Amino acid sequence: MQSFQKSHIRRLPALKEGDRIRAVAPASPFDREQFLAGGRILSDMGFAVAYGEDIFHREGYVAGTDAHRLAMLHEAFADPTMQAVWCARGGYGSMRLLPYLDIKAIRKNPKLFIGSSDITALLNFLCARCGMVTLHGPMITTVARAGKKALQSLASAVTGGKPIAVSADPLETIVAGQATGPVAGGNLTTLAHLMGTPFFPDLKDAIVFLEDIGEKPYRIDRMLTQLLFSGSLDRAAGICLGTYHNCGGKDEILKVFRDRLSQLPIPVAAGFPVGHGASSRTLAIGLEARLDAVEGTLCYTETAVIPA
Numbered sequence: 001m002q003s004f005q006k007s008h009i010r011r012l013p014a015l016k017e018g019d020r021i022r023a024v025a026p027a028s029p030f031d032r033e034q035f036l037a038g039g040r041i042l043s044d045m046g047f048a049v050a051y052g053e054d055i056f057h058r059e060g061y062v063a064g065t066d067a068h069r070l071a072m073l074h075e076a077f078a079d080p081t082m083q084a085v086w087c088a089r090g091g092y093g094s095m096r097l098l099p100y101l102d103i104k105a106i107r108k109n110p111k112l113f114i115g116s117s118d119i120t121a122l123l124n125f126l127c128a129r130c131g132m133v134t135l136h137g138p139m140i141t142t143v144a145r146a147g148k149k150a151l152q153s154l155a156s157a158v159t160g161g162k163p164i165a166v167s168a169d170p171l172e173t174i175v176a177g178q179a180t181g182p183v184a185g186g187n188l189t190t191l192a193h194l195m196g197t198p199f200f201p202d203l204k205d206a207i208v209f210l211e212d213i214g215e216k217p218y219r220i221d222r223m224l225t226q227l228l229f230s231g232s233l234d235r236a237a238g239i240c241l242g243t244y245h246n247c248g249g250k251d252e253i254l255k256v257f258r259d260r261l262s263q264l265p266i267p268v269a270a271g272f273p274v275g276h277g278a279s280s281r282t283l284a285i286g287l288e289a290r291l292d293a294v295e296g297t298l299c300y301t302e303t304a305v306i307p308a
Helices: 032-044 066-078 094-100 103-108 117-130 148-159 188-194 217-230 250-261
Strands: 020-024 048-050 084-087 112-115 134-136 165-167 172-175 178-187 207-213 238-245 268-270 283-285 288-292 297-300
Touching: 020 032, 020 066, 032 048, 066 084, 066 094, 066 103, 094 117, 094 188, 103 117, 112 117, 117 134, 117 178, 117 188, 117 283, 172 238, 172 250, 178 188, 178 238, 178 283, 188 207, 188 217, 217 250, 238 250, 250 268
Parallel strands: 020 048, 020 084, 084 112, 112 134, 178 207, 207 238, 238 268
Antiparallel strands: 134 283, 165 297, 172 268, 178 288, 288 297
16 A cells, blocks of 8 residues: 655745746547647736657557556656646546656656646555645646636645635535644545555545546545545545545435445535536645634645745
């Protein structure tokens, strides 16, 4: 398992105007126009987005061969002129790269890393194995569709404006209580598929964040049950449930949450606007936060990056 030890996980410098971002595609191929539109928004925020034409490669349902996508990641981290590595899209494919990532090289050249969805596999790996806080935030293609609040949350997170604080809307308290711990997790499907591998994150004492898209209620039930039977959630400090976009009716999903999670001896709250969708807020993986399942808040104790 990948362990989240607070003592070895560090924040990285905040992005500032003029900083360069290397776009990468470690998972599925994507729409060029959405990518370019997202790049323009990041440019308007003051950043320079760099990429090569090879980012648009396609190999079936992934953005080029494993070797190609791996090389893209390694080159991005090795480039001393880049201050951040930002994923173009999720989809599928990130977990195939995990056994081959050069941990030592990345540790020597850490950079702010941003992505979500299938990128969950990399967010947790880079945090636990390479010792750096990562950001669960909009990818470049989804930046183009992000709403005002999502962009404000993203900008504040990458520039160190203030500690991240997210409120559930509407709040659904599954188990009342409060807990503090490093935030781990992300996409439920990706986490479930990492179960039984050396790359599943150790959720002990963590605030576990879970979200998903396009999964029927019975599939969400099955994946939560898998996590429960593994004992992983019993060791967590608390559970924060994000959006479940196109996963069925709200009441259906809440029933699954209550059926599966209400017997846990830890705080559990649903309704946080984080996941897939235009209003998704940015979270920091590996950074300590306090979950209040009664008030419906997730508040970090420090900024996600080191302010300039």
